[in-house]
Amino acid sequence: MAEELLFTVDGPKAVPARRISLAEAGLLERQHLQQWVIDHPELIGNGVKIVTFEFDRWVSGAGSAAADRLDVLGIDRTGRLVVVELKRDRAPDTVTMQAINYAAMVRRFSLDTLADVHAAYLGGSTTADEALARLMEWAEGVSDETLSPPRIVLMASDFGPTVTNTALFLYEAGIDIRLLRYQLYETAAGEKMLSVAQLLPVPDAEEFMVRPRSSSATQAASRKSGERRAAAAQRLIAHELIPDGTSLTVTMPNLVGQDRDAIRAWLDAEPDRARVRWYNDLTAPVEWEHDGQRYRLIGLIRTIIESATGKPPQAQIWPTAWYCIDDGRTLNQIADPLP
Incomplete structure (x- = not known):
C-alpha cells in the first residue's frame, strides 16, 4: 500500500x-x-x-x-x-x-436490548425508554429487523x-x-x-x-x-411518491402504548395540531401547521405526545404509522410496495 x-x-x-x-x-x-x-x-x-x-x-x-x-x-x-x-x-x-x-x-x-445498552452508555438517570427514543430519533423506522x-x-x-x-x-x-x-x-x-x-x-x-x-x-x-430495504420514509423520499406540500393528518395507530385519550383530546382541541405538510427531505420531511416548523417524523410525534401527556413517550414509536394521506393510508402502507 x-x-x-x-x-x-x-x-x-x-x-x-x-x-x-x-x-x-x-x-x-x-x-x-x-x-x-x-x-x-x-x-x-x-x-x-x-x-x-x-x-x-x-x-x-x-x-x-x-x-x-x-x-x-x-x-x-x-x-x-x-x-x-x-x-x-x-x-x-x-x-x-x-x-x-x-x-x-x-x-x-433486539431493540429493547439495544435501548438498555445505550441507556447504560449514556449513564446518569437515563432510562431505557429515553435511550430508545434517542435511537429512534436518530434512525427513523429502526426495528428489530433493521x-x-x-x-x-x-x-x-x-x-x-x-x-x-x-x-x-x-x-x-x-x-x-x-x-x-x-x-x-x-x-x-x-x-x-x-x-x-x-x-x-x-x-x-x-x-x-x-x-x-x-x-x-x-x-x-x-x-x-x-x-437492503431502506426505512419507509427513505423509500418514499427516494421515489418522491408524495409531492411536496401534500397535506397529511396525524392519527394514532390502533396499538399505541401511550395515553390515547389524552393525545386524542389534545389533537382535537386545535385542528391545526393534527395537520402537517409533506416534503421530500429526509432531514425534516414534515411541516407542522401548528407552529410552522419542520420536523423529523419521530421528532414531531414525540413533541405531540409530550405536549399532550406532559411526559416523554412511554413506549416505542413507529412514526410512519402516525401519518395518513387523504385516502386514509399511512406512510407505512404507501411505502410498503416500494423496493
Missing part, C-alpha cells in the same frame, strides 16, 4: 510531517484511539451514532458469560448496527474472524495481505465490511495530527488481493446479497 505524505505549508514553504506510531507518541488504544472514535464517530463513517463501547455483557447458549469485549458498537441512519474493531498497530491476521464473531453475537440484539446484519468496520494503522484478502472475499460475498487505516503524524513544531483513509471498499481494490480472480460473478453476487 502506498504511504500517505503529510506536509505543513506556509506560503511557498512545505515541511513534511513525520509518521509515528501510537506507541511512539505515548498513546494507547482504549484511552486514546477509542476515545477519538467515540468523540468523533465520523472517523468510522458518515451517519453513525455511538451506542456503546467496551461491551462485554455476552451470554452463551448455556447461560455462561462469554469473555469477549466489543470495542465500539454504533448504529447508522438506516437502523443497522455497526461493529467496530480497533487495533493500535498493524491488524493481526485473525482480526476478521474476531469481527465476524462479534457481528454474529450482535445480530441477536438491526441485522451488522456492518463491520476494522480500523488499524495497517493491514496485511491476509486481512485484505479475507475482507475482499467477505465484501464480494455481500457482507458490508470496511477497512480504515489511520496514520499519526508529528509536525516539525511537535503537533500531533491524525489522518484516516478507507482502504476497502475502493474502485481499485483488486490490487490488494493475494491472487487474481474474475470479479464479474462475485460483483453481481455482492450487489444482490448487499441489497
